[in-house]
Amino acid sequence: MRFHVLTLFPEAFAQPLQFSIVARAVQRGQINIDVADIRDYTHDAHGTADDYQFGGGHGMVMKPEPVFEAAEAAERAQIPVILTTPQGELLTQKLVEELASSPAIAIICGHYAGVDERIAEGLATRPVSIGDYVLTGGELPAMIIIDAVTRLLPGVVGSPESVAGDSITTGLLQHPLYTRPAEFRGMTVPEVLLSGHHAEIDRWRRRKSLERTLEHRPDLLSTASLTNDDRRYLAG
Ligand code: ADE
Structure with missing residues (x-):
């Protein structure tokens, strides 16, 4: 390019x-x-x-x-x-x-x-x-x-998944991210992220994305592709 x-x-x-x-x-x-x-x-x-x-x-x-x-x-x-x-x-x-x-x-x-x-x-x-x-x-x-x-050009960013799963690219804001240490100044990493349960982790991330989008960019929810589960959670 x-x-x-x-x-x-x-x-x-x-x-x-x-x-x-x-x-x-x-x-x-x-x-x-x-x-x-x-x-x-x-x-x-x-x-x-x-x-x-x-x-x-x-x-x-x-x-x-x-x-x-x-x-x-x-x-x-x-x-x-x-x-x-x-x-x-x-x-x-x-x-x-x-x-x-x-x-x-x-x-x-x-x-x-x-x-x-x-x-x-x-x-x-x-x-x-x-x-x-x-x-x-x-x-x-x-x-x-x-x-x-x-950053969208092939081979520029390490993994194509990290570009495809991006904040906004998915139509929603990104979920929170954590790295080590698991506890820092009394602030802990959510238990689920340490659990190794991938389905649970995906569900937690999706819900955090929905919560953040609802709080900061509710306008995005009208065009994001939402599942019935997402809608139930937002109505929740
Ligand atoms: N030049 C000055 N302000 C600008 C903006 N918001 N976007 C693009 N170009 C600009």
């Missing part, structure tokens, strides 16, 4: 993706992250990539010419061209899965007040928001997209 990142702040990508699983995926050649500096595609002496808004208003707007030229230099094939913007489609695990099935994606990092609408209209095919809050720029959202897509 090749990620083409188009940004006014390429230095933002130098460190954050260089540890743990994403760094290993780069080393193994499972992913490539090409970071292009949009300012390299400006044509004036000052490297002007943003300008005032037509119609007035606070904040600068990213100019279309350098962004189009940077995208055209990156890849000619038909690949998803994401624009990070609070006005985009919400990033969900389903969208991450869809993006992971593409051989390459381009990510245009919006910045300042936003980008000229012609970038959204004529270049980006997927405006994406990572949540209902406003950040100073699209660089962190781009890294989040790269991270979430990378």
